[in-house]
Amino acid sequence: MKRALIVIDVQNEYVVGKLPIAYPPLDTSLANIAAAMDAATDAGIPIAVVQHVAPPESPLFARGSAGFALHPTVAERPYDLLVEKTLPSSFTGTELGRWLSEHAVETLVICGYMTQNCDESTARDAVHRGFGVEFLSDATGTLAIANQAGSITAKELHESVLVVLQSRFAAVATTASWIESVTHGTELERSGILSSALAARS
Numbered sequence: 001m002k003r004a005l006i007v008i009d010v011q012n013e014y015v016v017g018k019l020p021i022a023y024p025p026l027d028t029s030l031a032n033i034a035a036a037m038d039a040a041t042d043a044g045i046p047i048a049v050v051q052h053v054a055p056p057e058s059p060l061f062a063r064g065s066a067g068f069a070l071h072p073t074v075a076e077r078p079y080d081l082l083v084e085k086t087l088p089s090s091f092t093g094t095e096l097g098r099w100l101s102e103h104a105v106e107t108l109v110i111c112g113y114m115t116q117n118c119d120e121s122t123a124r125d126a127v128h129r130g131f132g133v134e135f136l137s138d139a140t141g142t143l144a145i146a147n148q149a150g151s152i153t154a155k156e157l158h159e160s161v162l163v164v165l166q167s168r169f170a171a172v173a174t175t176a177s178w179i180e181s182v183t184h185g186t187e188l189e190r191s192g193i194l195s196s197a198l199a200a201r202s
Contacts, residue, residue, distance in 0.1 A: 001106050001107050001132070001187070002103070002104055002105050002106050002107065003040075003045050003105065003106070003107045003108075003109050003134070003182075004045065004046045004047070004048060004100060004103065004105040004107075004108055004109065005036060005037065005040040005045055005046070005047045005048070005109045005111070006048050006050060006090060006096075006108050006109065006110050006111070006112075006122065007033065007036075007037065007047060007048070007049045007050065007074055007079070007111055007112050008050045008090060008110065008111070008112030008113065008118050008119055008122060009050060009051065009052045009112050009113045009114070009118050010030075010033055010049075010070060010071045010073060010074040010112050010113060011051060011052065011061065011067065011068060011069060011070055011071060011113075012066055012067050012068070012069050012070075012071055013060055013061055013067035013068070014026075014071075014113045014114070014141075015030075015071050016066075017060075017066070017067035018059070018060060018067065019060065019114075019143060020143065021113055021114070021141040021142065021143055021154075022141070022142070022143045022144060022154035023141060023142060023143075023153075023154035023155045023157075023158050024138050024141050024158070026141070028138055029113075029138060029139055029140065029141040030071070030073045032111070032136065032138045032139035032174075032175040033073055033074065033111050033112065033139045034073050034077065035139075035175050035176075035179065036109070036111050036136060036139050036175050036178065036179070037074070037077045037079070038077070039178075039179045039182060039183075040109075040182075041077070041078055043182050043183075045109075045182070046080045046081070046103055046105070047078070047079040047080050047081075048079065048080065048081040048082075048083055048090075048096060048099065048100075049070065049074055049079045049081065049082050049083070050083045050084075050085055050090045050094075050096070050112070050118075050122075051068070051070060051082065051083065051084050051085070052068075052084075052085055052086070052118065053068060053084045053085070053086060054068075054086070081095075081096075081099050083095065083096050083099075085118075087121075088117050088118045088121035088122070089118070089121040089122050089124075089125040090118065090121075090122040090125075091122065091125045091126070091129065092125070097129065100131070105131070106131065106132055107131060107132035107133065107134060108122070108123075108126045108131050108132070108133050108134070109133075109134045109135075109136065109178065110122060110123055110126075110133060110134070110135050110136065110140070110170070111136040111139035111140055111175075112139070112140060113140065113141055113142070114140075114141065114142040114143070115140045115141060115142040115157065115158045115161045115162075116142055116157055116158075116161045117142075119135070119140050119161075120161055120165065123135055123165055123169050123170050124169055127168075127169050127170075132171075133165075133169060133170035133171070134170060134171050134172075134173060134178060134188055135162070135165050135166075135169075135170040135171070135172045135173070136173065136174070136175050136178055137162050137172050137173065137174055138174050138175055139175045140158070141154075141158065142154050142157050142158050142161075144157070145157065163196075166190075166191050166196070167191055167192065167193055167196035168192065168193055170190075171187075171188035171189060171190045173188045173189075
């Protein structure tokens with residue numbers, strides 16, 4: 001199983017900008033993103049950094065703005081590929097898919113922001129493209145949202161996405177568990193729709 005670590009949108013907009021990540025706490029997720037990148041580097045796992053970009057007039061992620069810039073946690077660490085994207089999935093309109101194929105990658109390891117948006121979109125897209133997915137539960141994060149459809153807290157939103165991903169799309173694990181898996185060459189536990197449904201009934 002050849003892995004690649006995909007570090008999604010760890011940009012200042014989510015730290016000191018208009019969309020501050022609330023759960024897990026930023027100091028937790030940033031520390032775990034750093035730990036995942038360091039572990040990947042030590043293990044020879046290629047790292048792709050993804051950066052969301054919007055036009056200069058955009059209120060979020062405008063190219064050249066402070067919010068667009070990569071956070072130092074990521075910017076100051078080594079990585080193999082920098083991908084700019086304009087849509088939630090890290091695959092759409094980017095060179096990520098080609099790069100993964102060139103490196104014979106079989107499994108994507110996803111960390112970064114936001115859980116239910118670009119992280120989840122990338123995870124689902126990866127599965128549709130034939131990749132395995134590992135999703136780092138404490139190296140991802142989100143914030144509370146409210147709109148015409150209702151409202152949900154950051155914790156509820158984050159945890160609900162993790163449960164859905166584990167039921168079909170990914171092996172969800174803490175960063176520490178993932179690093180242990182890398183170190184010892186073991187696979188993370190996966191679930192399925194049926195087993196998850198049966199577990200909920202018991």
